[in-house]
Amino acid sequence: MNGAPVLAVDGPGGAGKGTLCRRVAERLGWRLLDSGALYRLVALAAGRAGVALDDEAGLAVLARDLPVRFSGEQVLLDGEDVSEGIRTERCGDEASQVAQLPGVRTALVGLQRGFRRPPGLVADGRDMGTVIFPDAEMKVFLTAAAEERARRRYKQLKEKGFDVSLSGLTAEIAHRDRRDAERAEAPLRPAPDACVIDSTDMDIDEVVGVVLDEMARRQLMRQE
Template sequence: MTEIPVLTIDGPSGSGKGTVAARVADSLGWHILDSGALYRLTGLAALKAGVDYDDHAAVAEIARHLPVRFEADRVYLDDEDVSLEIRTETAGNNASRVAAIPEVRAALLEWQRSYARPPGLVADGRDMGTVVFPGARVKIFLEASAGERARRRYKQLKDKGMDVNLAGLIAEIEERDQRDRNRKVAPLVPADDALVIDSTSKTIDEVVDLVLQAVRKALPHV
C-alpha cells in the first residue's frame, strides 16, 4: 500500500500556521486539514446547545456527532454558515477549553486522521505531529512572540471592522498559550523530530519557502 505523505504544521495561535499551511498545500496540490476548526466548531456547537464545558461527556458526545460540512471556504454547522463566527477570539478561547478535554480529543482523532488522502495532506494544528500523525515524514513547529502574534491578530480583526484592544489580545494569547502548553493531554509542544521555525521576524513567503525546502528534502519525489 502506497504511503500517503503527511506534513504537519503545529504552533500556537497567531504563529501563521494556517496561512502557511494553505499556501504550502496549494503549492503541493495536497489536501489540507484545519484541525483547529473542529475544536472551534465543537465549542460553538456546545455553546449553542447550552452544554456546559465542564460536562465533559456531553461535550465529547457533541464532538462525535458534529453536524458540520465544509464547502470551499465556508463552514456550516447544522446548515448555518458559521465561517466568521468560529474565527472570533471568543471561539478561539472556547476551542482551547474544549481541546483540554481528553474525551473530546479522542472523539475527533479518527475524524482528523481520515483527512489523509492522496496525493498528500498538510495538517495544521497543535498536536498534529505529536499525536494525530506521529509518523508524518515532515513536521514543522511554528513559533512567534506573543506580542507579534497579537499584532497580527489585531490587524486581521481591524481589517474585518471589529473593535479590538491590542493589550487585551496579548493577555488572551498568553492565557491561551498557558492553557494549551500545560494541559495534561496532547500539550502544545514541538515533536522531537520537528523543524522549529520562529516566524516573529520572517515574512509569510520566507516561512513558506523554508517549509517547502523541508518537504522536498524529506520527500524528493514530491
C-alpha cells in the same frame, strides 16, 4: 499508521499556521485539516445545542459526529459556512477550554485521522505531529513572539471590523499559551523531530518558501 503523506504543522495561535497550511495545500493540491477549527466548531455546536463547556460527555458526542468540511478558506458545518463565526476571540477562548477535555480530544482523533487521504494532507494544529500523526513525513513547529502574534491578530481583526484591544489580545494570547502548554492531555510542544521555525521576523512568503524547500529536499513534492 500508513497511507498518504502528511505535513504536520503545530504551534501556538497567531504564528501563521493557517495561512502557511492553506498555501502549501493549494500549491501541492493536498487536502487540508484545520484541527483548531474542529475545537472551535465543538464550542460553537455546544452553544447552539445548549451543552455546557464542562459537560465532557456531551461535548464528546458532539465531537464524534461533527459534519465538517474544509473548502479553501471556508469552514462548513453541516453545509453552513461558519468561517467567520468560529474566528471570534470568544469562540477561540471557549475552544481552548474544550481542548483541555480528554474525552473531546479522544472523540476527535478518528475524525482527524480520517482526513489522511491521497494525494496527501497538510494538518494544522497543536498536536498534529505529537499525537495525531506521529509518523508524519514532515513536522513543523511554527512559532513567534507573543507580542508579534498579538499584533498580527489585532491587525486581522481590525480589518474585519472588530473592536479589539492590542493589550487585551496580548494578555489573552499569553494566557492561552500557558493553558495549552500546561494541559495534561496533549500539551503544546514541538515533536522531537520537528523543524522549528520562528516567524517573528519573517513574512509568510518566507515561511512558505522554507517549508516547500524542505519538502522538496525530502522528496515530498512528487505528488504535484
